[in-house]
Amino acid sequence: MxxxxxxxxxxxxxxxxxxxxxxxxxxxxxxxxxxxxEDLRVLCKEIGSRLSGSPEAAAAVEYTKxxxxxYGFDTVYLQPVMVPHWxxxxxxxxxxxxxxxxxIIDFNxxxxxxxxxxxxxxxxxxxxxxxxxxxxxxLGKKVEGKIVFYNGEMDPTIINTFGAYGGAVVQRSxxxxxxxxxxxxxxxxxxxxxxxxxxxxxxxxxxxxxxNQIPAVAISTNDANKLxxxxxxxKLNVYIETHCQxxxxxxxxxxxxxxxxxxxxxxxxxxxxxxxxxxxxxGAHDDGxxxxxxxxxxxxxxxxxxxxxRTLRAVMWMNEENGLRGGTEYARVAxxxxxxxxxxxxxxxxGFQPLGFSTSGSEEQRxxxxxxxxxxxxxxxxxxxxxxxxxxxxxxxxxxxxxxxxRPSTQKYFIYHHTPADVFEAVDRRELELGAxxxxxxxxxxxxxxxx
Ligand SMILES: [Zn+2]
Numbered sequence: 001m002x003x004x005x006x007x008x009x010x011x012x013x014x015x016x017x018x019x020x021x022x023x024x025x026x027x028x029x030x031x032x033x034x035x036x037x038e039d040l041r042v043l044c045k046e047i048g049s050r051l052s053g054s055p056e057a058a059a060a061v062e063y064t065k066x067x068x069x070x071y072g073f074d075t076v077y078l079q080p081v082m083v084p085h086w087x088x089x090x091x092x093x094x095x096x097x098x099x100x101x102x103x104i105i106d107f108n109x110x111x112x113x114x115x116x117x118x119x120x121x122x123x124x125x126x127x128x129x130x131x132x133x134x135x136x137x138x139l140g141k142k143v144e145g146k147i148v149f150y151n152g153e154m155d156p157t158i159i160n161t162f163g164a165y166g167g168a169v170v171q172r173s174x175x176x177x178x179x180x181x182x183x184x185x186x187x188x189x190x191x192x193x194x195x196x197x198x199x200x201x202x203x204x205x206x207x208x209x210x211x212n213q214i215p216a217v218a219i220s221t222n223d224a225n226k227l228x229x230x231x232x233x234x235k236l237n238v239y240i241e242t243h244c245q246x247x248x249x250x251x252x253x254x255x256x257x258x259x260x261x262x263x264x265x266x267x268x269x270x271x272x273x274x275x276x277x278x279x280x281x282x283g284a285h286d287d288g289x290x291x292x293x294x295x296x297x298x299x300x301x302x303x304x305x306x307x308x309x310r311t312l313r314a315v316m317w318m319n320e321e322n323g324l325r326g327g328t329e330y331a332r333v334a335x336x337x338x339x340x341x342x343x344x345x346x347x348x349x350x351g352f353q354p355l356g357f358s359t360s361g362s363e364e365q366r367x368x369x370x371x372x373x374x375x376x377x378x379x380x381x382x383x384x385x386x387x388x389x390x391x392x393x394x395x396x397x398x399x400x401x402x403x404x405x406x407r408p409s410t411q412k413y414f415i416y417h418h419t420p421a422d423v424f425e426a427v428d429r430r431e432l433e434l435g436a437x438x439x440x441x442x443x444x445x446x447x448x449x450x451x452x
Pocket of ligand 1 (some may be wrong): 274286320348
């Protein structure tokens with residue numbers, strides 16, 4: 001009797017030390033024989049940017065499929081999904097034409113994703129500056145016929161930069177339709193970043209139904225300051241020329257690789273990132289890192305000979321950036337097939353030093369993940385309290401799936417986000433590997449413990 005009592009008291013302690021040891025092996029393997037960095041190099045340098053519908057996105061589908069096959073995953077397959085096909089076309093022109101002090105000024109600009117183009121005739125008009133959508137609504141008809149310049153900044157006092165991004169990005173996503181309501185001809189936005197530099201940031205906009213679709217561009221933060229300064233001194237006319245177009249939808253794929261569970265194969269734990277990126281840069285942080293980390297998370301199980309009890313699935317979702325079609329389709333098919341996802345884990349905040357995991361689920365589920373913090377403290381992951389999962393796994397929430405987001409340091413993410421600077425060289429090998437190991441360790445705990 002005493003012996004049984006002792007054993008039952010010891011069981012959690014024994015499990016803890018067993019898990020602790022296994023997690024140490026996962027980190028050691030990732031940091032000494034990791035493949036993530038080289039795999040990311042190939043994705044970024046040999047394929048490059050991967051906007052939905054592009055030949056590069058198709059190449060990335062093929063590459064990640066072959067990569068998972070080469071690692072000996074049990075099943076690797078493609079899940080068809082129709083995606084939008086927006087193209088940028090010829091380089092944008094955003095030009096101030098009558099500045100008293102500076103003469104003609106060409107701003108560093110990128111058209112916003114999903115934006116209509118001006119075509120070769122361009123748009124020429126007076127610019128009116130606003131700090132945000134509220135001010136457009138106050139001005140009303142005064143913006144008619146003008147180019148509206150949204151100059152709202154990311155709030156530097158918000159320490160989690162994603163919070164500051166959330167506050168500023170609305171002028172990018174909704175600013176065009178809000179200005180078009182009152183007859184504006186086009187919009188220019190201040191790039192959504194907390195850094196002062198010459199690099200413009202693209203990103204998607206959404207047009208509202210039944211409102212005239214007007215062209216939209218982003219200019220660098222240095223140029224936004226310059227434009228704002230000139231507007232304090234004089235009236236300024238700006239010429240915008242963009243050649244972007246929305247082409248018919250294209251057939252593309254989510255890429256899925258699986259390790260089949262030995263005891264509970266019907267319980268799925270998914271891990272992933274989005275394979276598409278913007279058409280500038282190489283989509284290294286956003287979100288090549290997340291995809292490659294997901295593949296590495298499963299590869300580490302194979303390399304260490306850990307036989308999963310549950311089915312572990314790495315998913316490269318297609319079209320997060322300008323449509324979320326991949327994440328939506330994945331959840332739809334999962335529901336149709338009656339698949340049971342106990343948890344889904346996403347990395348889409350850059351390949352920076354991991355600091356923790358956020359969660360979205362029932363209070364019980366969230367508490368279970370928070371209770372695992374002790375396993376991660378030796379690797380300096382401490383932040384387990386934030387709410388949230390990720391865009392691509394979001395649609396699984398309605399199935400009762402626990403959503404988990406890898407939370408790396410956010411201080412540098414918006415230097416690179418949606419820019420030509422988001423290249424392989426911007427990712428640090430060790431930080432990428434720590435992220436992959438952290439995801440793998442979280443998968444391991446979910447696999448061994450399940451969800452209560
Ligand atoms: Zn992303």
